[in-house]
Amino acid sequence: MVTVSSLQAEEQRRLVAACFARTGLTVEQLWLRYFALGGDVSEGELRAFLRGSSSLPRIQRDMVAHAVNERLDEISGARRAPYSRDTGEDARPRGPLAALVGLLDGAHRVAPERLPEVIAAAGRALDLRIAVYLADYDQHRLIPFPGQPPGRVPLAIETSTAGQAYRRAGAMLAEDSAGPRLWTALLDGDERVGVLEVEAGVNTDLNDPTLRTQCHWLASLSGHLIAAAMRYGDGLDVTRRRRRRGPTAELLWEHLPPLTAATRDVVVAGGVEPAYDLRGVTFDYALSETTAWLAIFDAGRDTESAGLVVSAALAAYRSARREGQGLQGQESAVDKALSAQFGVGTAVRGTLAEVDLARGELRHLEAGGEAPLVLGDGHGPATVDSARRSPFGAGTPGRVSAARLRPGDLLVLHTEGLSDARSGDGARFSLAGSLAANAGHVPPEIARRVLQAAKSHCHNTFAGDAGLLLAHWPGTP
The missing domain is CATH 3.30.450.40 (GAF domain)
Known part of the structure; x- marks a missing residue:
């Protein structure tokens, strides 16, 4: 007795063989493509299938069809060889x-x-x-x-x-x-x-x-x-823009990573202001199963070249980090890039950090940048101990400092332009107070609220670019 399924299999075989004839491939070449997809019948069995003298299981027929279709895509951009479901039941999703x-x-x-x-x-x-x-x-x-x-x-x-x-x-x-x-x-x-x-x-x-x-x-x-x-x-x-960005702001926004990212073991979030007139601040991060790497750089707003200088620092940092270098190797790479491209005396302030996600061990290096803050359950924002060196570009090696995060802690990297934002009467923005007031929100909302509060405090007239990068460590599962 001939079943419906066997008729469908033979119809698929016939159409696949007809399509194969239009590929310009030899059976050996088709078999190599099929084998690369995970097929497990021999070249002889494939030849017999195409001739109609033997059959193949459904999954193997579909892999042959896919190998044929890949070739048809290359030469005509159209798929013609059917899969097993194409000749039987309605496969349209609902x-x-x-x-x-x-x-x-x-x-x-x-x-x-x-x-x-x-x-x-x-x-x-x-x-x-x-x-x-x-x-x-x-x-x-x-x-x-x-x-x-x-x-x-x-x-x-x-x-x-x-x-x-x-x-x-x-x-x-x-x-x-x-x-x-x-x-x-x-x-x-x-x-x-x-x-x-x-x-x-x-x-x-x-x-x-x-x-x-x-x-x-x-x-x-x-x-x-x-x-x-x-x-x-x-x-x-363009829908997201409320006004024009200058070339420097455009460059720096293009270099920023996504403003939020997360793995099971860490959530990072950041932001920069003024959004449309950014001149010399950027940040970066990288996440892996074991480590979170964080960095923030500030070249100031006072020179025309600040955007190029801070971009060079960012590129040198990324290159060193991706080569597997630690904090001091990253520091050295930034120093060398700045002195080589812009000459002695070019300075970029910044902070580099890495967090061991299994133990919460924080290692950080400040090169003229602001020391990190840590905010957690049961304790307000506190500045971690640090050994600051001169800014990047001076070539003076710094010392790596260490601290231990507690489960639930929020690590905060920031620029002076944020903590030193001032109101019309000269009052400084309370970064610690704003962090504490918004601690109950998710990290990207904390970053947004803190930057909005700073912008409101100084009436959007930042003396220096405000950069903020947060990392929330929930602790080991």
Whole structure:
């Protein structure tokens, strides 16, 4: 008796063989491609399969089809060889999977400014109406992306329900005259990009926990795609800008890592001000399973070359760190790069640090920079003991200092421009007080709130660039 499944297998074999004939490959060349994909039948068995004198298990047929399709992609850009499911049951995804697959398929090779349309189309698979809001670079407002249905206006992060979802990196349900809507944070990993506004169809309940989970998946994948698209186009980025950036600020923002990142053992978050007139401050970090490396650099605001100088310091630090050098090797690399490129007397202040994530051991080196602060449960912000040396560029080796973090501690690296921000009457900004007041929030929200408080304190007239880098160590599991 001939079964339906055997008929489907033979139909797949026939089509695969026909497609193979158009690849221009020999059987040996096809077998090498198939074997590289994990195939485990011999070249002779593959030859017999293509001739129709023997059959293969379903997974092996699909690997042969994939090897054929890879070759067809190379010569024509079209896939023709069917997979086993193509000749049988309906393999189209439905429900939440249809939304995610639709988002991935729709985003492939799409212009960045079209992504909000793709996200909205994915939402329709869940019977949802979706609009995209992006956070501006001041992290003060959420801006609706142009071209969406009319009536949407910028929303304040501090006072709106949408802003509350952004601040918490979660979801908030709002009830108003227009009906219920769900606001959920757009996340690229742990970095907040903006929010999605979600409205439901007549038969969909936004209070449904399962739907909330599906919206979270959609927002997370959308956040990844938006962040990736910003690297190859300006259509999304310009929405986030409230005013023009000068060339130096543009350079420094391009060199910054994501403002938030996390592993199981550490969360880092940072920020810089003034966002649109940054001149000489940058920071960096790298995370691994065992270690968090942190650095902050300040070349001041007083010279035209400050942005280039601090960028050179950052590049030298990254190069040394990626070569596996420790703090003193990183220090030496920055010193040499500055003196070689800009001559003796060029100075950059900064702090280098590394945290052993298993034991909470902190090692740090200050080169004219501010000593780190540590804030934790049961104790207010305290400056760790340090042995400061002259700024980078002087070539004077410094001494590495050590301290021990306690589980739950927040490590704070900052520039003088933040701690020395002054009000109109000359009063200094209390960095320690602001950190303590916001200690209950997640690290990216602490960074945002502290920088907003400093900006308000000095009426956005920073005498020096304000840089802030936080690392929260939860302790060993």
